[in-house]
Amino acid sequence: MALSWKARRRWSLVILLIGLPAYVVTAVTVMNLIGRPPFWVELLVYVVLGIVWALPFRFVFRGIGQPDPDAAPTPQDPGKTTRR
Numbered sequence: 576m577a578l579s580w581k582a583r584r585r586w587s588l589v590i591l592l593i594g595l596p597a598y599v600v601t602a603v604t605v606m607n608l609i610g611r612p613p614f615w616v617e618l619l620v621y622v623v624l625g626i627v628w629a630l631p632f633r634f635v636f637r638g639i640g641q642p643d644p645d646a647a648p649t650p651q652d653p654g655k656t657t658r659r
Contacts, residue, residue: 587635
């Protein structure tokens, strides 16, 4: 089942506003429970976790910054000029 552009846009907001902070809190909590490793190990773990969280959600975020492909094209305003 493919998600529509609107649904992917909504889910991306939910993931970024609720899921990501929850993931950060969980990662920091787990790192504190196992003890404080050396700085370079801790940095490496956080960098890897910072990349890994987004991998399952690639399909949700793909194309969100583009205009809605299903929307009807809007007519150009003839009086409006574009700056270059």
